[in-house]
Amino acid sequence: MSDLPAQLPVFPLPGALLFPRWQLPLNIFEPRYLNMIDDVMQEERVIGMIQSMGGPKSKPNLAHTGCAGRITAWSETGDGRYLITLTGLARFNIKQELSVTTPYRQVLADWAPFEGDLYEVAPACMPDRHRLVRALRDYTDVNDMSTDWQAVEEAPLETLINALCSGCPFSVIEKQALVEAQTLKDRAETLITLLEMDVSGPEGGTLQ
Structure with missing residues (x-):
């Protein structure tokens, strides 16, 4: 678990689920999330998928639990979109949402409740x-x-x-x-x- 980042950029998207060892294709077109992908591609390539649960459209409420994935495929379209594939790593709870200057949201992740996600199911x-x-x-x-x-x-x-x-x-x-x-x-x-x-x-x- 110590290899997983404590600070995690998140992509709130209702209905889009990621699970450990499950692959999720995404079409990224919003500028703030294009920026997020640019940033994480220079580091660990890990983002957190989490459902939004009501609240204002500009900053919806986040569910308490999401799943992090590593970008395992990436391509850019002619009109500037990114087509990526996330491969699920482990779920996390949100300890705290951080005050950040990035256009995308970031959280402190608590991985401990889901340590079992890192292992194949017996x-x-x-x-x-x-x-x-x-x-x-x-x-x-x-x-x-x-x-x-x-x-x-x-x-x-x-x-x-x-x-x-x-x-x-x-x-x-x-x-x-x-x-x-x-x-x-x-x-x-x-x-x-x-x-x-x-x-x-x-x-x-x-x-x-």
């Missing part, structure tokens, strides 16, 4: 694939969605869970619950709950 700690697939089948049937079931069955389980967490149209609060789930098994349980609540309809409730 087979004994993996969630139940069959239960997840069953919940997904019910969800796709109710929502009339087509699915590549061969890919679902063959994908590494961690990859499948992260893909569903990122790709399903959950609310910001629901997605934040997925980010904050302590272990991969906890994340899968939260994901299954969200899929089952959608299938059960409005009477199934929502996450608070």
